Amino acid sequence: MTTRTLLLALAASMTAVPLAAQQSEYNLRLVEAQAKARYTPPLCPLKPVNAKVDKGIGLLRKAYDAKTPAERSASLDEARKTILAAITQEAQGPNAAAWYYLGRVSLMQGDAAGTDSAFTKAQELVPSCEIDITQYRQNNWAILANAALEFQRKGQSDSALALFREASKLFRGLPHVYSNMGVVFANTGREDSAAVYFQKALTIAEKDTSLTEDRNVAALNLAIMYQRTNRHPEAIAALHRYLAWKPDDLDAKKALASSFRSAGMADSAVAVEQAMVAGFAKTNLDSLDLQDLLAVGVAAFNAARYPDAAAAFAKAVKRNPWSRDSRYNLANTYLAMARQAHDSAAALRKAKLPNDAAKRDSLGWINDSSLVAEALRLLEIEPMNEDAIRLLAQGQRSLKQDEAVLKTAERLVGLPFSVEVSGFQMSAAGARFTGEAVGRSPQDVNGKPIKAAPVTLVLEFVDQTGTVVDSKELSIPVLAKDAKKPIELEGKGAGIVGWRYHAK
Incomplete structure (x- = not known):
């Protein structure tokens, strides 16, 4: 998360x-x-x-x-x-x-x-x-x-x-000046000084019950400064105090989980995240933001509650059609539901219940069709990712689309490299894409090696409607098997919510 x-x-x-x-x-x-x-x-x-x-x-x-x-x-x-x-x-x-x-x-x-x-x-x-x-x-x-x-x-x-x-x-009887000094220092990259003044503001505000909002702001900002300066034990303590006053602040809970993990307390981080996800699952999914929807979906998937996972991921896709993680997770959930249905059908046939088996297979094929459709949309975003291509092939194979399976297999084995995305950070002024190209050994359908050539990738930063806000090009040289080429590209402009790329 x-x-x-x-x-x-x-x-x-x-x-x-x-x-x-x-x-x-x-x-x-x-x-x-x-x-x-x-x-x-x-x-x-x-x-x-x-x-x-x-x-x-x-x-x-x-x-x-x-x-x-x-x-x-x-x-x-x-x-x-x-x-x-x-x-x-x-x-x-x-x-x-x-x-x-x-x-x-x-x-x-x-x-x-x-x-x-x-x-x-x-x-x-x-x-x-x-x-x-x-x-x-x-x-x-x-x-x-x-x-x-x-x-x-x-x-x-x-x-x-x-x-x-x-x-x-x-x-020095009110916190406002100290809080604003903290803000100035924080926004100019002087986090240590900012922490000093947020602490001063907090000390003052804690003494006056009419200043609870100022107290809460100072406490949260102090915790953020501790996080920015990698003082995570202090951030954890500050966030615990803040959450005692504002127990429903999800951002603070996420920050607490992050500091737990950075402090080497992974079990505590997981406990906080699981408690949050459990709370999310009880709320109206439409009220959650994209990251929270993904968290609900992942928790449901890991608990084998695939319909619940599919519902959360589908809402995430609707929220942002260009969210690669949302589409990838939704495709994998369709795959899991299809396998579950077909496995159940096999068990029913073995038990000599052919009619029930047929119903389960029918449900499996519905999910296979959804898998194929979602995998194709995913490949519109990242056409050179081998996992996405395999998802498509699995759906096609289950639907017995033999010709399509052959074309997809040819596409997979002929891939000169796979693009693995590691991060996508958005801001009001733009976005940053990070990942790497990992070399493969391309072959034709007969297993004969294919001579690879350099490829120029065009990465497009898009808004909610898919309109290109900015684009960048990157040349990927011929890579030996498992060799890696880092990818770091920044797009400028307001409204960027996702990305897609294609070979030039």
Whole structure:
């Protein structure tokens, strides 16, 4: 079973505030936001006590009323110097008012780190100021986060990260900034860093029952980062936690099975997959995607429930007519059902029940006919695969189509190589086909060797209707028996769902 790529999305939905980029020590976004605000007194009991602190408060209020940026900047610079002098020269370190107003000054100057440091000290000294301080932190955190999100949406990762980092200095009580930093790192190939920030987001979200969706997103993204960096034991632990919260997430269960297998825990992987397939079988097959339909079909086939397997594979073929695996599995299921019917007929004849035997043979021939039809469709996709040719021959032989069997046998023994497909990965922008050509010893119907020649294969990448989206050519040289020629081809374009090839 394959694990679908899980897409990372923005973890927060905030209204963007489009402002100019700023990368200096002082953040202009904070400066501009504070310039529009009016002075408000603190919501907690704070007394200046010291003359210099009182003077600094007056200068802060003057900055709010300033008519020009230069006047505001000058007042703030003097306020900072005055309050710092009170702290360092007049023993006002234990004065919460000094630190609180220094935080307010730093905020107006756009100094996120200075704001954080001063507010932290003030709150330590007067815990009752927490609500007031948190309001300043969170409101300005949102300003920076919104601007960062705008850069993120535009793909300007460095600018987004710079603002997210500034925002995280001000406020760390919500997971959204850390989640989005994780997304930026993940989407730029820095998975180790992404994992750090998804873990930060998860730690915060777990503490608040109103943030369950943010918690789930962070946990799943963290597990994905562990998988991408081959830290599968950690991915397993993260996925177990996530599935305790979201037990019906099939993608997460598939990811868990994948990590179990990558960690060398094949039995655990099989157990997860079998449990999933058992759940699939109880649902409406029309609600399943292609890979899940294939999984249901394979499980039913392995349990010798061939009609159920045929139903699942037939729906898979209907879902994507160009899915080679769906058609190959469906053809093999028809073969199994035909053999089962003919074997049953033989046993009935031996028991001297000719009428019942005839009915079973009739059912077998119906499946033989379906096998021939499906094998022919499969050969339209991969005409140079010996397994597909053998499937056709088996159906024809059972139907006693002697002339057709001879032609198919001639086609098989004359095949210079067999194309074995190992993978087909699709994305929004294209698809990748991998496999190999395996050399054979071609002969004519009399067993005489045939001199092989190089063959050019044309691989077509097709959409749902069979329309060619892109095509690639590959020359296959003369191959000795069992010699192999790797095949790796990429098709570009949207809407590719399958492939087919032919000799040029």
